[in-house]
Amino acid sequence: xxxxxDNLDVLxxxxxxxxxxxxxxxxxxxLLGTLIAAMRVSPVPPLxxxxxxxxxxxxxxxxxxxxxxxxxxxxxxxxxxSFYRFAVIALTLYTAAFVAEAVRxxxxxxxxxxxxxxxxxxxxxxxxxxxxxxxQAFANIVPPLASIFIALLKNTSIAYAFGVFEGTQAMNRxxxxxxxxxxxxxxxxxxxxxxLALLSAAVFSRLERAVRPxx
Amino acid sequence: xxxxRFRAGxxxxxxxxxxxxxxxxxxxxxxxxxxQTDAASTFEPGTRMKELAxxxxxxxxxxxxxxxxxxxxxxxKPEGFDIEIAKIIAAALGIDESGITxxxxxxxxxxxxxxxxxxxMVVATYTINDKRDMVVDFAGPYxxxxxxxxxxxxxxxxxxxxxxxxxxxxxxxxxxTPASTIQTKxxxxxxxxxxxxxxxxxxxxxxxxxAVTTDNVILSGYVAQDPDKFExxxxxxxxxxxxxxxxxxxxxxxxxxxxxxxxxxxxxxxAEAFESTAGKVIKDTPELPTPPRGCQN
Numbered sequence: 001x002x003x004x005x006d007n008l009d010v011l012x013x014x015x016x017x018x019x020x021x022x023x024x025x026x027x028x029x030x031l032l033g034t035l036i037a038a039m040r041v042s043p044v045p046p047l048x049x050x051x052x053x054x055x056x057x058x059x060x061x062x063x064x065x066x067x068x069x070x071x072x073x074x075x076x077x078x079x080x081x082s083f084y085r086f087a088v089i090a091l092t093l094y095t096a097a098f099v100a101e102a103v104r105x106x107x108x109x110x111x112x113x114x115x116x117x118x119x120x121x122x123x124x125x126x127x128x129x130x131x132x133x134x135x136q137a138f139a140n141i142v143p144p145l146a147s148i149f150i151a152l153l154k155n156t157s158i159a160y161a162f163g164v165f166e167g168t169q170a171m172n173r174x175x176x177x178x179x180x181x182x183x184x185x186x187x188x189x190x191x192x193x194x195x196l197a198l199l200s201a202a203v204f205s206r207l208e209r210a211v212r213p214x215x
Numbered sequence: 216x217x218x219x220r221f222r223a224g225x226x227x228x229x230x231x232x233x234x235x236x237x238x239x240x241x242x243x244x245x246x247x248x249x250x251q252t253d254a255a256s257t258f259e260p261g262t263r264m265k266e267l268a269x270x271x272x273x274x275x276x277x278x279x280x281x282x283x284x285x286x287x288x289x290x291x292k293p294e295g296f297d298i299e300i301a302k303i304i305a306a307a308l309g310i311d312e313s314g315i316t317x318x319x320x321x322x323x324x325x326x327x328x329x330x331x332x333x334x335x336m337v338v339a340t341y342t343i344n345d346k347r348d349m350v351v352d353f354a355g356p357y358x359x360x361x362x363x364x365x366x367x368x369x370x371x372x373x374x375x376x377x378x379x380x381x382x383x384x385x386x387x388x389x390x391x392t393p394a395s396t397i398q399t400k401x402x403x404x405x406x407x408x409x410x411x412x413x414x415x416x417x418x419x420x421x422x423x424x425x426a427v428t429t430d431n432v433i434l435s436g437y438v439a440q441d442p443d444k445f446e447x448x449x450x451x452x453x454x455x456x457x458x459x460x461x462x463x464x465x466x467x468x469x470x471x472x473x474x475x476x477x478x479x480x481x482x483x484x485x486a487e488a489f490e491s492t493a494g495k496v497i498k499d500t501p502e503l504p505t506p507p508r509g510c511q512n
Contacts, residue, residue, distance in 0.1 A: 075421040145460035161410035172390025
């Protein structure tokens with residue numbers, strides 16, 4: 001236990017990065033995922049096809065492969081940013097596919113009469129989506145989004161293998177420097193993820209109550 | 216029923232004869248040291264060596280991803296200098312290759328595997344240091360590596376030593392001793408950590424990092440693979456004595472390993488083990504570091 005307490009700052013620094021990676025990728029994935037879901041329900045066939053292609057190809061690719069393509073593929077076309085940004089990009093691209101499906105299920109759960117009524121009063125497709133369908137859809141998808149973002153939190157640990165100092169890399173650093181305390185260090189890293197996951201779950205359960213339709 | 220039983224018996228006899236024949240031709244195959252077939256009778260009862268020799272089996276923890284030292288190829292057999300060292304020690308116990316089970320140990324599980332007796336010894340580019348010595352015992356060292364720096368061909372950043380890494384992106388492996396050295400001794404370097412050295416090599420090839428640092432023996436492998444792209448700075452700035460980890464409190468076994476290593480250095484088996492593996496890339500065959508650090512603690 002001594003090694004953990006002596007190096008608490010390293011773990012805290014690592015898990016702060018875990019949290020910031022999760023947050024940035026979650027925001028990115030929510031935006032991109034919603035856009036893709038909108039494409040998948042749009043009346044324009046090429047957009048629908050593009051949305052479907054994205055979801056099917058990204059969702060069915062292991063995250064490590066997505067990381068590889070982003071971190072070592074983008075530099076081939078001269079896109080070179082920091083490894084932290086590469087990690088945010090990879091996590092965003094990957095998580096967006098799952099968010100898109102959750103949002104689409106939310107959209108489908110809104111009675112079609114709602115959309116038909118909006119169109120019949122002269123709203124455009126995007127107005128219908130933005131003002132009528134999505135607000136109702138989001139209320140329904142808070143629980144699946146919570147699961148997706150908790151998975152994202154744990155997925156950030158893949159970034160340790162791609163040049164980003166975060167919780168798992170902090171753990172590895174401590175393990176090497178303190179061979180006598182390996183189990184305690186791994187246990188405290190597990191605890192780190194658990195605490196962050198429970199915190200996110202708590203945030204989402206508040207959010208769920210806040211967006212629940214009155215009545 | 217009699218005939219098949221007879222045939223099985225005959226088969227066993229032939230097998231035993233052919234095994235004996237194999238044992239007789241020392242230096243046969245790729246094992247540098249001959250198997251001491253009568254080893255079991257030479258150990259005192261109750262010693263660790265006696266136990267292992269009687270069992271005829273030994274479990275060795277090693278790395279499966281370290282070129283030149285312990286690398287598991289497509290045929291499923293690990294190869295490298297660490298593997299040969301393990302074979303030399305097993306041979307002295309009267310255990311031939313088929314009695315050795317290699318188990319992958321990564322940096323993070325070497326101590327737990329020894330503490331839980333999941334392996335009998337660890338030969339895995341395992342740097343001896345004090346904290347590790349608190350929970351396991353080390354025989355050896357059997358090799359002395361040193362941390363060095365790999366740069367792009369032509370050394371565009373003019374890196375002559377670790378001091379020059381200040382402000383430069385320096386790549387190593389997360390949770391490794393070289394990374395820790397940079398963190399504590401050269402904190403001005405911007406450390407970028409991956410999980411394997413091959414990713415560091417690729418990042419250096421892409422220009423995403425300025426240098427890769429780890430033990431010279433590993434970096435030499437990359438220069439050999441791609442001499443047009445990479446070069447070694449060639450001034451090791453640490454001493455990394457590789458030891459053989461064994462569970463704590465087996466002083467006799469530790470002494471036995473040290474004696475075996477000394478004998479192998481004497482007979483040329485040590486040099487042969489090196490030349491058939493790491494020596495294919497590293498031209499200078501090292502001497503066995505002497506004296507061993509001693510097993511008392």
